[in-house]
Amino acid sequence: MSHGIFSSFSSEELQSVIDNRLFRGMLDAMPVGVAVLEYSTNTRNEVTRFTYTFANKTAEHMAKAQLKGNHLFLNDDALLFNSMAELVETGNREEFVYHYQKDPEKWIHYSISRFASGVLLTYQNVTERKKTNLVLQHRKQLMDDAQAISHTGSFEWDFVENKIHWSDELYRIFGLKPQSEPITGDLFLSLVHPEDAARVAKKHDTYRKIPGVEEIQYKLKLRDGSVRHVTSRFQSFRGKSGKVTHLIGLLHDVTEKRVKSDEARNLAYELEMQSKGKEKREATLEDYKRIIQNSQSAIVSIDRKGSIISWNPAAEKLYGYSASDAIGRQIANLIVPERDRAATAEVFNKLFAGEEVPDFEAVKKCRGDREIDVLVNLVPQKDVNGKVTGVVITSKDITEIKKAKDSLRETYDELDLKNKIFTSAEVTAKIGTWTWNRNTGETICSDNMLRLFGLEPGEIEPSFEAIENLIHPDDRESLCNSVLNLIELRRQPEAVEYRLTRKDGEERIFSNRASATKNSEGHDILIGITEDITRRKQSERELVRIKDALAKKATDKYHTLFNSIAQGFCILEMIRDESGNPIDYRFLEVNGAFEKLTGIIDAVGKTISEFGHDPESRWLELCTSVVRSQKPMQLEQKTEAPTYAWFEIDAMPIEKNKVAFLLNDVTERRRSKENLALLAEISQDLVQMDDIGETLVTVSGKIARHFHAAVAAFSEIDEAA
Known part of the structure; x- marks a missing residue:
């Protein structure tokens, strides 16, 4: 309101x-x-x-x-x-x-x-709104931390707007400073290894046309020349139009895993070459042992029966069994949970049959039956005839990474729910949210903001100019000035109201409130909320109408009462000089009785000095006392010639520097009192009379002064005549 x-x-x-x-x-x-x-x-x-x-x-x-x-x-x-x-x-x-x-x-x-x-x-x-914002901030930070821990980045590609958003961790994986530059399809492909660029581009083009889920592995070639191995999983979705509108996904940096896998494969290859007697490099058995002993990954070798042949220090640390405890035992009984043994046996059977088994995640059992998540790589060992005689198993603890992924998934789900709640709140509250980058011109509007403007999401490309063109011409300048003041003068956020005409011709009224900040690149960013206040403004106009009607009714009653009373009534406003001292007063209201009693006519808006009266009068003194004390006062005062009237004056403070006066004519009462006093005084003089002539002079003087006459004389009346 x-x-x-x-x-x-x-x-x-x-x-x-x-x-x-x-x-x-x-x-x-x-x-x-x-x-x-x-x-x-x-x-x-x-x-x-x-x-x-x-x-x-x-x-x-x-x-x-x-x-x-x-x-x-x-x-x-x-x-x-x-x-x-x-x-x-x-x-x-x-x-x-x-x-x-x-x-x-x-x-x-x-x-x-x-x-x-x-x-x-x-x-x-606004508790729920505040808590929702705090939860969203916390969840976003949690998601960012989880992505950093797991070396996993997220991305979203809006095909309608042709905009791509990357998380901070995805920027880092691609060797870029987080949010340092806008992402385009061309920039993305320029960082994909030339060997994989065409294949990756084809996959993305396919899922721009049809919805679906895809997982793809490829290499990156960063600007510093380094090569990274990644696994990307994404899904494309249809919009209301039936066409694919956007794609979201995760990208996981598996370079470290790949290095460990290659390490194990190279070791197996060297062992295979040694068993065949075909040395491919100059290395002794001690070199191989040193590689295995110093590896950070658990490396275990088994024969065809599943018996453990070797068990390196990293395996001791990971699984809790020493090499002497592990060698000679069945690997399935030692580290594979009973529920997974059948599936594990099937994997080994495929490997011994010559099939290739890709890396996979599994749950393994440690000493004390504690379970962990590991990434497993299997490399077959073959004899000179190509028969698989054993397997080198490399495993790495990914328990924390798994937790981070699960947390990331929960965070995405919760963020999605919070986003739906926030969107629903926007619709209910008739508000929309937006951001504007002054340096790049990038403008992002919520779907509900566009709907409030009478547009469907995707109907226009949001930009400062596009939104400005929708605003009523008479309001554009004030809105633009408020935006510039926020950025350049760093003024506090304030609401700015403006009109907007929808494409159907309906005029709506909006309130816009924004705050200015800077991003990590130093760009000026405005973040704002737009509220449809059309109904509120209509209610305000109705309230104004009601207020005016009530005020008129009250004023009519007030003036009727004001002009019907017999007492004189006026409201005076104090006039002060530059030092704050009272020097005069102005009439704001007077009734007919006041004019009749005082003889001051057409006084409203005029000062007492304009009527030739001295402002330094008892009235001004009374005004000053009432204003300063803010308490009512009462006195009786006699006017000067020619009326010599007596008034009983009640003075009441009503506002700062304003005083109301109520004048009651008590002249008859005062004159009766004075006449009685004069008669008593004359009677006393007559009683004490010694010299009649002197007494008559004294009495005539008193009578003259009482009636404000120059002289009073006595006459003898001959009643007989």
Whole structure:
């Protein structure tokens, strides 16, 4: 709701609006808490407390208490109290989000604005939104860590927008600084080894046309000339149109595994060549033993019966058995879980039959029946006739990598769920999110933001210029200026409202709030939220209409009462000089009785000095006292010639520098009192009369002064005549 509607309302006027049944129903139906508080000050004009004069149902539900009439002191909630006290002093609207003091798990969004004699407070529970953001941030960090541990990167290719997104770890695998440059299909293929580039390109082209899942192994040739071995698994998906719209996948760096595998294969090959008597290199048996002994991978050799022939130190460390404990035992009984022995026997049978067995992952048993995940490479040993006589088994512990992959998968699933929740929240709240890179021009809009603009996702290429063209011409400049101010002046985020005409001709009103930051490359990035506030603005206009109607009704009643009373009534505004000293006062309101009693006509808008009266009068002194003390005062005052009238004056403070006066004509009462006093004094003079002539002079003088006459004389009346 608008915070500016009530800024000029007095407490009584605001209460009159709130008491309206229609408006009260609208307030109680709002999903945000709304409360009105008046403030009390001490003699130093410092706010000492706030008092709830109204709270809607949502506010009382959030507080779990009836708020009207309750007081809020500094000790109750220091942040909220100080924010409202500062607003009273400065008049600047406050808006902030903070942990709810009585419940650290709760986040509340407060918005505070001021009206004539209090504050309007709105607040909303944003705990779920805040927690969702925190969870998303945590999960993203967890996903990044898991990818770094497992040397696995993720990617997404949007075919509609022709945009490719890589995770930070994928950049590292390709030898690039994370997010250092935009990824294109051409850049990707330039880093694929020339031997594999055509095959990889063909696979991607295939799955751009049909949905499906694919796994492919290939080599990379990085810019520094190094070669990496990778395994990529991806899946393409259809969009609503039935065409393939995007592809997502994982890429795993298997270079280290490949090196270990090649190491074992080379060892097996050398042993095979030795058994055939065909030396391919100058090496002694000690060289082979040294390679095996120093290898970081567990290397075990078995014969056709599955008996262990050799067991290197890495195998001792991995499985917990010494070489003396292991050699001669059946490998299946020693390290293969019972549930997997049949499958393991089938793998060895294929190998002994001459079939090639690719590397595979398996669960192995260590001493104490502890199980681990390992990557297994099998290399057959053959005799001179080519018959497989044994197997060299190389295995590497991938338990942590497996956990990282599982965590990564769970993270992807949870992120997908959170993304669906966030998207649903966007639709419900009628908001859209966006980012804009000022340096590259890259613009990303959520699907719901485009729908709010009357567009379908993918209908336009999001860009600053494309969005600007949709905005009402009269609002473009202010919106663009606010964007530039955020980036160049680093101003605090503020909401900017603008109109937008959809392609169907419907005009909608939006509120845009953004914040500026910089990415790792130093680019200026804007992150924003756009909200459709059309219905809210319509409600505000209706509230303005209601307020105007109520104000007019109240004003009519006020003026009827104002002009019907017999007492003179006026409202004066103090006028001060540059030093703050009162020098004059201006009439803001007067009624007919005031003009009749004082003779001051058409006074509204004029100062007392314009009527030839001395501003340094008792009235100005009274005004100053009432304004300073903010307390009502009363006195009686007599006017000068020619009326010599007496007025009883009640002075009341109504606002800063404004005082209301109520004048009651008490001339008859005062004159009767003075006449009685004069008669008593004359009677006393007559009683004490010694010299009639002197007494008559004294009495005539008193009578002349009493009636403001120059002279008074006595005449003798001849009643007989």
